[in-house]
Amino acid sequence: MNYFIHRDGQQYGPYTLADLQRYVASGDILLTDLARSEGMDESLPVSQIIGTIPVPQAPTQAGPVSFAPQYPDPPNLHWGLVLLLGVISCGLFTVGWEIVQAVWMRQVAPQSKALYYFIGYAADKVLVVILTAMASYQHIRNPLVTILSLIGYVVLITGRFSMKNSLEQHYNAAEPMGLLLSGIMTFFFGGIYFQYHFNDIVKRKNYDRMMFPAS
Secondary structure, three states, X not given: OOEEEEEOOEEEEEEOHHHHHHHHHHOOOOOOOEEEEOOOOOOEEHHHHHHHOOOOOOOOOOOOOOOOOOOOOOOOOOHHHHHHHHHHOOOHHHHHHHHHHHHHHHHHOOOOOHHHHHHHHHHHHHXXXXXXXXXXXXXXXXXXXXXXXXXXXXXXXXXXXXXXXXXXXXXXXXXXXXXXXXXXXXXXXXXXXXXHHHHHHHHHHHHHHHXXXXX
């Protein structure tokens, strides 16, 4: 039996019961998410479904899920290193890395708009630094710095959620891997959170390539 997950007005799936348990364990699906199968009259929390139905034996598959060769792997720098370099560089590396991620996103999903937001945020940040330095040199306060900083923050968050939507659409359609991303983690950690999932995606794809090499 297959299940569909409903979150924020969108539907994801289908997933088998084993898929649900695996994604709950990894944190991609929450126990509070609503799930529904074709035989159910109403959606139920995932916790009720996986807590009351035994996991069936997984059927033997004739072959692996194939990934289209035209899709390049996502950037695979370890998320911990991204975090460390971001801290060392006072956030500058993180900004640059989110642009790198968005450039890759445009390669696999040309309709993605995340890159424009991240470039806009980077340009805003540079302008804020310049205006701050000028105000400090002149020993004055420039209210434009505060306004631009706020605008930049809004642009950054918008870019992160645009990236989240593009990733979920791609990895639930073009390369169906059942990717569900947390809005809270996206808001606070952005590129570092995405990179954690990129590392997992590359690991899973490498495993498939190793177990089922192309003929």
